Amino acid sequence: MKILIVYDSFFGNTEKIALTMKKALGRDPRVSEASALRVGDADPENLESLSMLIVGSPTRAFRPSPAVTGFLKRIPPKGLAGKKAAAFDTGISLEDASPRFLRIFIRLFGYAAKPIAAGLVKKGASLVIAPEGFLVQDTEGPLKEGETERAAQWAGKCIGNE
Template sequence: MGIVVVYESMFGNTRRIALAIAEGLAPFGLVVTANVNDSRAKEATRSANLLVLGGPTHVHGMTRPSSREEATTWANDKSKNLTLEPLARGTGVREWIKDLDLVPALSAAFDTRVDMVQILTGAASGHIEHALTKRGSRAVISPESFLVSKDNTLKDSELTRARNWGTSVGKAMEQFIHH
């Protein structure tokens, strides 16, 4: 069973969540984890049965070139104490989905967002799921948000929740395949 976890990450939290999700998925098949700006991402997706795709929430949805540029500006502000991920510059999840030549039959979507009421922050995961299903993929589970504090800190409990969600995604995938 080919499983690929692809993510976009600005400051590292979404990458850490993606890796935890991949750990939860490990019992269900070979899992490849890659950043959207890593050439392995599209290659692994071509042979995957399941794509788990996620990114940070910017302006209530998926990142845009302008919001990614703003993240770069934040990283340059020493008072914010943020470090931009090595593969943060480049394409985002939104553009990556549009450029995908082959979308796996099954998918799941996740995001990271600030720990506030969702009506105030939005959630990229629902937009990611919509974009994937519009391309013909079937969501195996509801989209999920993982929470980051206002000072950009990921709580350890969120990593545990991400591993557990990864396991739930794997179980849901098996149900789709066996029915």
């Protein structure tokens, strides 16, 4: 199984999650190759050899970053047909969001992983797991305690480990 993780990251938190996933996946004997690329280094038109594509983004104004949205858009129609996929984001928890009105918007508009998942499905992929979010303590991080461990577990679930 060849797996690529494509991610964006402004302050390094999403990168930390992506690299943790790569490490966890790379240890599994069923995975022949696990790699992680910053979204700017990934070619959306050259994904044929993959079994699974995992895409992650920091949540920015309730959406994926423009670079991640652009990457998904540039994948050719049906470019992910027959491929497995999963989506994740990083963001601030409802409880930690301030000012208070931001919580209302988060409730209404959510986080980046769902639209990423929708973008992957639109290009023909089948999701192996529900979109997942990982939490930072504040805008620039750090990640909340336990989130890298949770990321490793989630990556395991992507390939069928419980």
